[in-house]
Amino acid sequence: MDTQIESFxxxxxxxxxxxxxxxxxxxxSDIVHxxxxxxxxxxxxxxxxxxxxKRLRSKSHLVxxxxxxxxxxxxxxxxxLASHVSVDVYGRCGNLRCQTLSFYDHDEDCYEMLAGKYFFVLVFETDTxxxxxxxxxHRFLRYDVVPVVKGGANYSAVTPPGSVVDVKQYPEPYEVAALMMKSAVNFTQYSEYLSWKRDxxxxxxDHDDFCGLCDKLYSKEYVKKSSHEDVNAWWHSGTNCVM
Structure with missing residues:
Protein backbone atom coordinates (compact mmCIF):
# COMPACT_ATOMS: atom_id res chain seq x y z
CA MET A 1 0.00 0.00 0.00
CA ASP A 2 1.43 3.35 -0.98
CA THR A 3 0.89 6.56 0.94
CA GLN A 4 -1.05 9.24 -0.94
CA ILE A 5 0.19 12.77 -0.33
CA GLU A 6 -2.92 14.78 -0.95
CA SER A 7 -4.78 17.60 0.71
CA PHE A 8 -8.15 16.75 2.15
CA SER A 29 -2.24 8.14 16.40
CA ASP A 30 -4.58 7.16 19.21
CA ILE A 31 -4.66 3.68 17.69
CA VAL A 32 -1.51 2.80 15.76
CA HIS A 33 -2.13 0.50 12.79
CA LYS A 54 20.78 -25.16 3.58
CA ARG A 55 18.73 -22.12 2.59
CA LEU A 56 21.72 -19.84 2.12
CA ARG A 57 23.36 -22.36 -0.19
CA SER A 58 20.35 -22.10 -2.51
CA LYS A 59 20.73 -18.33 -2.97
CA SER A 60 22.24 -17.37 -6.32
CA HIS A 61 21.76 -13.59 -6.72
CA LEU A 62 22.65 -10.57 -4.63
CA VAL A 63 19.75 -8.11 -4.60
CA LEU A 81 23.34 1.60 -6.45
CA ALA A 82 23.19 -0.29 -9.76
CA SER A 83 26.38 1.41 -10.90
CA HIS A 84 28.18 -0.67 -8.26
CA VAL A 85 26.22 -3.95 -8.13
CA SER A 86 23.70 -5.72 -10.33
CA VAL A 87 20.14 -5.00 -9.14
CA ASP A 88 17.40 -7.25 -10.55
CA VAL A 89 14.25 -5.15 -11.02
CA TYR A 90 10.87 -6.91 -11.11
CA GLY A 91 7.45 -5.74 -12.24
CA ARG A 92 6.51 -2.97 -14.63
CA CYS A 93 9.61 -0.95 -13.71
CA GLY A 94 11.97 -3.72 -14.80
CA ASN A 95 12.32 -6.65 -17.15
CA LEU A 96 11.76 -9.50 -14.68
CA ARG A 97 8.50 -11.07 -13.51
CA CYS A 98 7.34 -13.33 -10.74
CA GLN A 99 5.80 -16.52 -12.05
CA THR A 100 2.45 -15.38 -10.70
CA LEU A 101 0.55 -12.31 -11.80
CA SER A 102 0.73 -10.06 -8.78
CA PHE A 103 3.22 -9.23 -6.05
CA TYR A 104 1.44 -6.77 -3.82
CA ASP A 105 -1.91 -8.58 -3.62
CA HIS A 106 -0.64 -10.81 -0.82
CA ASP A 107 1.10 -13.11 -3.30
CA GLU A 108 3.21 -15.26 -1.02
CA ASP A 109 4.70 -17.25 -3.91
CA CYS A 110 6.47 -14.13 -5.12
CA TYR A 111 7.83 -13.24 -1.69
CA GLU A 112 9.05 -16.80 -1.24
CA MET A 113 10.73 -16.88 -4.65
CA LEU A 114 12.59 -13.61 -4.10
CA ALA A 115 13.65 -14.60 -0.57
CA GLY A 116 14.89 -17.97 -1.76
CA LYS A 117 16.91 -16.61 -4.67
CA TYR A 118 18.36 -13.36 -3.28
CA PHE A 119 20.50 -12.40 -0.29
CA PHE A 120 18.97 -8.91 -0.12
CA VAL A 121 15.75 -7.22 -1.21
CA LEU A 122 15.26 -3.46 -1.53
CA VAL A 123 12.24 -2.31 0.47
CA PHE A 124 12.06 1.37 -0.43
CA GLU A 125 9.06 3.54 0.41
CA THR A 126 7.43 5.24 -2.57
CA ASP A 127 6.85 8.35 -0.43
CA THR A 128 9.15 9.09 2.48
CA HIS A 138 7.24 -7.51 7.61
CA ARG A 139 6.36 -10.00 4.90
CA PHE A 140 9.99 -10.22 3.84
CA LEU A 141 11.12 -10.38 7.47
CA ARG A 142 9.30 -13.71 7.76
CA TYR A 143 11.74 -15.22 5.27
CA ASP A 144 15.49 -15.75 5.34
CA VAL A 145 16.36 -12.63 3.38
CA VAL A 146 17.68 -9.24 4.50
CA PRO A 147 15.65 -6.12 3.64
CA VAL A 148 17.57 -3.02 2.61
CA VAL A 149 15.28 -0.19 3.69
CA LYS A 150 14.80 3.44 2.72
CA GLY A 151 12.02 5.59 4.15
CA GLY A 152 10.89 7.92 6.89
CA ALA A 153 10.41 5.38 9.68
CA ASN A 154 12.68 4.85 12.66
CA TYR A 155 13.62 1.34 11.58
CA SER A 156 15.70 0.61 14.67
CA ALA A 157 12.55 1.05 16.77
CA VAL A 158 10.24 -1.16 14.70
CA THR A 159 12.50 -4.00 13.52
CA PRO A 160 14.69 -6.49 15.42
CA PRO A 161 18.23 -5.20 16.09
CA GLY A 162 20.49 -5.82 13.11
CA SER A 163 17.73 -7.31 10.94
CA VAL A 164 17.75 -4.69 8.16
CA VAL A 165 20.22 -2.48 6.32
CA ASP A 166 19.06 1.14 6.59
CA VAL A 167 20.57 3.17 3.77
CA LYS A 168 20.36 6.32 5.92
CA GLN A 169 23.25 4.89 7.92
CA TYR A 170 25.52 4.95 4.85
CA PRO A 171 26.35 8.26 3.14
CA GLU A 172 26.85 6.77 -0.33
CA PRO A 173 25.22 3.88 -2.26
CA TYR A 174 28.61 2.32 -2.98
CA GLU A 175 28.96 1.69 0.76
CA VAL A 176 25.70 -0.27 0.77
CA ALA A 177 26.86 -2.17 -2.31
CA ALA A 178 30.16 -3.07 -0.64
CA LEU A 179 28.36 -4.23 2.51
CA MET A 180 26.02 -6.50 0.55
CA MET A 181 28.81 -8.04 -1.52
CA LYS A 182 30.93 -8.70 1.56
CA SER A 183 28.04 -10.20 3.54
CA ALA A 184 26.88 -12.47 0.72
CA VAL A 185 30.20 -14.37 0.71
CA ASN A 186 30.61 -14.46 4.49
CA PHE A 187 28.15 -16.88 6.10
CA THR A 188 28.92 -15.71 9.64
CA GLN A 189 28.39 -12.05 8.82
CA TYR A 190 25.23 -12.64 6.79
CA SER A 191 23.66 -14.99 9.35
CA GLU A 192 23.95 -12.27 12.00
CA TYR A 193 21.19 -10.37 10.17
CA LEU A 194 18.93 -13.38 10.75
CA SER A 195 20.02 -14.40 14.26
CA TRP A 196 16.92 -12.83 15.84
CA LYS A 197 14.78 -15.52 14.20
CA ARG A 198 16.00 -18.14 16.68
CA ASP A 199 13.71 -16.77 19.37
CA ASP A 206 -3.79 -7.35 8.27
CA HIS A 207 -6.91 -7.42 10.44
CA ASP A 208 -5.69 -7.57 14.04
CA ASP A 209 -5.65 -3.81 14.55
CA PHE A 210 -9.29 -3.55 13.53
CA CYS A 211 -10.15 -6.15 16.15
CA GLY A 212 -8.24 -3.99 18.61
CA LEU A 213 -10.30 -0.99 17.54
CA CYS A 214 -13.50 -2.90 18.28
CA ASP A 215 -12.16 -3.89 21.70
CA LYS A 216 -11.46 -0.26 22.54
CA LEU A 217 -14.88 0.83 21.34
CA TYR A 218 -16.43 -1.45 23.96
CA SER A 219 -13.92 -0.64 26.68
CA LYS A 220 -15.06 1.86 29.30
CA GLU A 221 -11.45 2.34 30.35
CA TYR A 222 -10.57 3.65 26.91
CA VAL A 223 -13.41 6.12 26.55
CA LYS A 224 -11.96 9.43 25.44
CA LYS A 225 -13.90 12.56 26.27
CA SER A 226 -11.88 14.96 24.16
CA SER A 227 -11.96 15.34 20.40
CA HIS A 228 -9.59 16.32 17.61
CA GLU A 229 -10.53 19.86 16.71
CA ASP A 230 -8.77 19.83 13.35
CA VAL A 231 -7.92 16.41 11.90
CA ASN A 232 -6.42 18.02 8.80
CA ALA A 233 -3.95 20.04 10.86
CA TRP A 234 -3.01 16.95 12.87
CA TRP A 235 -2.50 14.85 9.75
CA HIS A 236 -0.17 17.35 8.09
CA SER A 237 1.76 18.27 11.22
CA GLY A 238 5.23 16.78 11.26
CA THR A 239 4.71 14.38 8.36
CA ASN A 240 7.58 15.75 6.28
CA CYS A 241 6.58 13.64 3.31
CA VAL A 242 8.93 13.65 0.35
CA MET A 243 7.89 12.23 -3.01
Whole structure:
Protein backbone atom coordinates (compact mmCIF):
# COMPACT_ATOMS: atom_id res chain seq x y z
CA MET A 1 0.00 0.00 0.00
CA ASP A 2 1.43 3.35 -0.98
CA THR A 3 0.89 6.56 0.94
CA GLN A 4 -1.05 9.24 -0.94
CA ILE A 5 0.19 12.77 -0.33
CA GLU A 6 -2.92 14.78 -0.95
CA SER A 7 -4.78 17.60 0.71
CA PHE A 8 -8.15 16.75 2.15
CA UNK A 9 -8.63 20.09 3.89
CA UNK A 10 -11.90 20.88 2.12
CA UNK A 11 -13.35 17.48 2.92
CA UNK A 12 -12.51 17.73 6.59
CA UNK A 13 -13.92 21.20 7.22
CA UNK A 14 -17.49 19.95 7.92
CA UNK A 15 -16.27 17.36 10.43
CA UNK A 16 -13.93 19.43 12.58
CA UNK A 17 -14.27 18.52 16.23
CA UNK A 18 -16.25 15.34 15.56
CA UNK A 19 -13.50 12.73 15.94
CA UNK A 20 -12.41 11.37 19.31
CA UNK A 21 -9.69 9.08 18.01
CA UNK A 22 -7.26 8.80 15.15
CA UNK A 23 -6.08 5.49 13.69
CA UNK A 24 -3.22 5.09 11.25
CA UNK A 25 0.45 4.31 10.75
CA UNK A 26 1.60 7.46 12.57
CA UNK A 27 3.04 6.73 16.01
CA UNK A 28 1.10 9.67 17.46
CA SER A 29 -2.24 8.14 16.40
CA ASP A 30 -4.58 7.16 19.21
CA ILE A 31 -4.66 3.68 17.69
CA VAL A 32 -1.51 2.80 15.76
CA HIS A 33 -2.13 0.50 12.79
CA UNK A 34 0.89 -1.36 11.47
CA UNK A 35 1.24 -4.17 8.96
CA UNK A 36 3.25 -6.34 11.32
CA UNK A 37 5.25 -6.72 14.51
CA UNK A 38 7.83 -9.02 16.08
CA UNK A 39 7.10 -11.20 19.12
CA UNK A 40 9.25 -13.53 21.21
CA UNK A 41 8.77 -17.27 20.70
CA UNK A 42 7.85 -19.57 23.56
CA UNK A 43 11.04 -21.53 22.93
CA UNK A 44 14.30 -21.15 21.02
CA UNK A 45 14.49 -22.95 17.68
CA UNK A 46 17.39 -25.38 18.14
CA UNK A 47 17.34 -26.50 14.48
CA UNK A 48 17.44 -22.97 13.13
CA UNK A 49 21.15 -22.82 12.20
CA UNK A 50 21.15 -26.10 10.28
CA UNK A 51 18.12 -25.05 8.26
CA UNK A 52 19.69 -21.65 7.54
CA UNK A 53 22.86 -23.20 6.09
CA LYS A 54 20.78 -25.16 3.58
CA ARG A 55 18.73 -22.12 2.59
CA LEU A 56 21.72 -19.84 2.12
CA ARG A 57 23.36 -22.36 -0.19
CA SER A 58 20.35 -22.10 -2.51
CA LYS A 59 20.73 -18.33 -2.97
CA SER A 60 22.24 -17.37 -6.32
CA HIS A 61 21.76 -13.59 -6.72
CA LEU A 62 22.65 -10.57 -4.63
CA VAL A 63 19.75 -8.11 -4.60
CA UNK A 64 16.28 -7.58 -6.07
CA UNK A 65 13.82 -4.69 -6.17
CA UNK A 66 10.08 -4.93 -6.86
CA UNK A 67 8.71 -1.36 -6.75
CA UNK A 68 5.06 -0.37 -6.81
CA UNK A 69 5.79 2.87 -8.65
CA UNK A 70 8.49 3.80 -11.16
CA UNK A 71 10.51 6.99 -10.78
CA UNK A 72 11.02 9.20 -7.75
CA UNK A 73 13.80 9.27 -5.17
CA UNK A 74 13.74 5.49 -4.72
CA UNK A 75 14.45 4.88 -8.41
CA UNK A 76 17.19 7.50 -8.37
CA UNK A 77 18.88 5.74 -5.47
CA UNK A 78 18.57 2.34 -7.16
CA UNK A 79 20.17 3.76 -10.31
CA UNK A 80 23.15 4.93 -8.27
CA LEU A 81 23.34 1.60 -6.45
CA ALA A 82 23.19 -0.29 -9.76
CA SER A 83 26.38 1.41 -10.90
CA HIS A 84 28.18 -0.67 -8.26
CA VAL A 85 26.22 -3.95 -8.13
CA SER A 86 23.70 -5.72 -10.33
CA VAL A 87 20.14 -5.00 -9.14
CA ASP A 88 17.40 -7.25 -10.55
CA VAL A 89 14.25 -5.15 -11.02
CA TYR A 90 10.87 -6.91 -11.11
CA GLY A 91 7.45 -5.74 -12.24
CA ARG A 92 6.51 -2.97 -14.63
CA CYS A 93 9.61 -0.95 -13.71
CA GLY A 94 11.97 -3.72 -14.80
CA ASN A 95 12.32 -6.65 -17.15
CA LEU A 96 11.76 -9.50 -14.68
CA ARG A 97 8.50 -11.07 -13.51
CA CYS A 98 7.34 -13.33 -10.74
CA GLN A 99 5.80 -16.52 -12.05
CA THR A 100 2.45 -15.38 -10.70
CA LEU A 101 0.55 -12.31 -11.80
CA SER A 102 0.73 -10.06 -8.78
CA PHE A 103 3.22 -9.23 -6.05
CA TYR A 104 1.44 -6.77 -3.82
CA ASP A 105 -1.91 -8.58 -3.62
CA HIS A 106 -0.64 -10.81 -0.82
CA ASP A 107 1.10 -13.11 -3.30
CA GLU A 108 3.21 -15.26 -1.02
CA ASP A 109 4.70 -17.25 -3.91
CA CYS A 110 6.47 -14.13 -5.12
CA TYR A 111 7.83 -13.24 -1.69
CA GLU A 112 9.05 -16.80 -1.24
CA MET A 113 10.73 -16.88 -4.65
CA LEU A 114 12.59 -13.61 -4.10
CA ALA A 115 13.65 -14.60 -0.57
CA GLY A 116 14.89 -17.97 -1.76
CA LYS A 117 16.91 -16.61 -4.67
CA TYR A 118 18.36 -13.36 -3.28
CA PHE A 119 20.50 -12.40 -0.29
CA PHE A 120 18.97 -8.91 -0.12
CA VAL A 121 15.75 -7.22 -1.21
CA LEU A 122 15.26 -3.46 -1.53
CA VAL A 123 12.24 -2.31 0.47
CA PHE A 124 12.06 1.37 -0.43
CA GLU A 125 9.06 3.54 0.41
CA THR A 126 7.43 5.24 -2.57
CA ASP A 127 6.85 8.35 -0.43
CA THR A 128 9.15 9.09 2.48
CA UNK A 129 6.75 9.91 5.31
CA UNK A 130 7.40 9.87 9.05
CA UNK A 131 6.57 6.46 10.59
CA UNK A 132 5.23 4.86 7.39
CA UNK A 133 6.21 1.25 6.66
CA UNK A 134 5.16 -0.64 3.55
CA UNK A 135 3.42 -3.98 4.08
CA UNK A 136 6.29 -5.67 2.19
CA UNK A 137 8.76 -5.14 5.05
CA HIS A 138 7.24 -7.51 7.61
CA ARG A 139 6.36 -10.00 4.90
CA PHE A 140 9.99 -10.22 3.84
CA LEU A 141 11.12 -10.38 7.47
CA ARG A 142 9.30 -13.71 7.76
CA TYR A 143 11.74 -15.22 5.27
CA ASP A 144 15.49 -15.75 5.34
CA VAL A 145 16.36 -12.63 3.38
CA VAL A 146 17.68 -9.24 4.50
CA PRO A 147 15.65 -6.12 3.64
CA VAL A 148 17.57 -3.02 2.61
CA VAL A 149 15.28 -0.19 3.69
CA LYS A 150 14.80 3.44 2.72
CA GLY A 151 12.02 5.59 4.15
CA GLY A 152 10.89 7.92 6.89
CA ALA A 153 10.41 5.38 9.68
CA ASN A 154 12.68 4.85 12.66
CA TYR A 155 13.62 1.34 11.58
CA SER A 156 15.70 0.61 14.67
CA ALA A 157 12.55 1.05 16.77
CA VAL A 158 10.24 -1.16 14.70
CA THR A 159 12.50 -4.00 13.52
CA PRO A 160 14.69 -6.49 15.42
CA PRO A 161 18.23 -5.20 16.09
CA GLY A 162 20.49 -5.82 13.11
CA SER A 163 17.73 -7.31 10.94
CA VAL A 164 17.75 -4.69 8.16
CA VAL A 165 20.22 -2.48 6.32
CA ASP A 166 19.06 1.14 6.59
CA VAL A 167 20.57 3.17 3.77
CA LYS A 168 20.36 6.32 5.92
CA GLN A 169 23.25 4.89 7.92
CA TYR A 170 25.52 4.95 4.85
CA PRO A 171 26.35 8.26 3.14
CA GLU A 172 26.85 6.77 -0.33
CA PRO A 173 25.22 3.88 -2.26
CA TYR A 174 28.61 2.32 -2.98
CA GLU A 175 28.96 1.69 0.76
CA VAL A 176 25.70 -0.27 0.77
CA ALA A 177 26.86 -2.17 -2.31
CA ALA A 178 30.16 -3.07 -0.64
CA LEU A 179 28.36 -4.23 2.51
CA MET A 180 26.02 -6.50 0.55
CA MET A 181 28.81 -8.04 -1.52
CA LYS A 182 30.93 -8.70 1.56
CA SER A 183 28.04 -10.20 3.54
CA ALA A 184 26.88 -12.47 0.72
CA VAL A 185 30.20 -14.37 0.71
CA ASN A 186 30.61 -14.46 4.49
CA PHE A 187 28.15 -16.88 6.10
CA THR A 188 28.92 -15.71 9.64
CA GLN A 189 28.39 -12.05 8.82
CA TYR A 190 25.23 -12.64 6.79
CA SER A 191 23.66 -14.99 9.35
CA GLU A 192 23.95 -12.27 12.00
CA TYR A 193 21.19 -10.37 10.17
CA LEU A 194 18.93 -13.38 10.75
CA SER A 195 20.02 -14.40 14.26
CA TRP A 196 16.92 -12.83 15.84
CA LYS A 197 14.78 -15.52 14.20
CA ARG A 198 16.00 -18.14 16.68
CA ASP A 199 13.71 -16.77 19.37
CA UNK A 200 11.37 -14.32 17.61
CA UNK A 201 8.53 -14.55 15.09
CA UNK A 202 6.90 -12.02 12.77
CA UNK A 203 3.17 -11.45 13.23
CA UNK A 204 1.18 -9.90 10.39
CA UNK A 205 -1.53 -7.38 11.29
CA ASP A 206 -3.79 -7.35 8.27
CA HIS A 207 -6.91 -7.42 10.44
CA ASP A 208 -5.69 -7.57 14.04
CA ASP A 209 -5.65 -3.81 14.55
CA PHE A 210 -9.29 -3.55 13.53
CA CYS A 211 -10.15 -6.15 16.15
CA GLY A 212 -8.24 -3.99 18.61
CA LEU A 213 -10.30 -0.99 17.54
CA CYS A 214 -13.50 -2.90 18.28
CA ASP A 215 -12.16 -3.89 21.70
CA LYS A 216 -11.46 -0.26 22.54
CA LEU A 217 -14.88 0.83 21.34
CA TYR A 218 -16.43 -1.45 23.96
CA SER A 219 -13.92 -0.64 26.68
CA LYS A 220 -15.06 1.86 29.30
CA GLU A 221 -11.45 2.34 30.35
CA TYR A 222 -10.57 3.65 26.91
CA VAL A 223 -13.41 6.12 26.55
CA LYS A 224 -11.96 9.43 25.44
CA LYS A 225 -13.90 12.56 26.27
CA SER A 226 -11.88 14.96 24.16
CA SER A 227 -11.96 15.34 20.40
CA HIS A 228 -9.59 16.32 17.61
CA GLU A 229 -10.53 19.86 16.71
CA ASP A 230 -8.77 19.83 13.35
CA VAL A 231 -7.92 16.41 11.90
CA ASN A 232 -6.42 18.02 8.80
CA ALA A 233 -3.95 20.04 10.86
CA TRP A 234 -3.01 16.95 12.87
CA TRP A 235 -2.50 14.85 9.75
CA HIS A 236 -0.17 17.35 8.09
CA SER A 237 1.76 18.27 11.22
CA GLY A 238 5.23 16.78 11.26
CA THR A 239 4.71 14.38 8.36
CA ASN A 240 7.58 15.75 6.28
CA CYS A 241 6.58 13.64 3.31
CA VAL A 242 8.93 13.65 0.35
CA MET A 243 7.89 12.23 -3.01
Missing amino acids: EERTKPIKGLFNWTMGYRQD SFGSVARKNHTDATRDAVLV AWYPTRCGGSAAEYVAR CADFLTRAL HDVILH
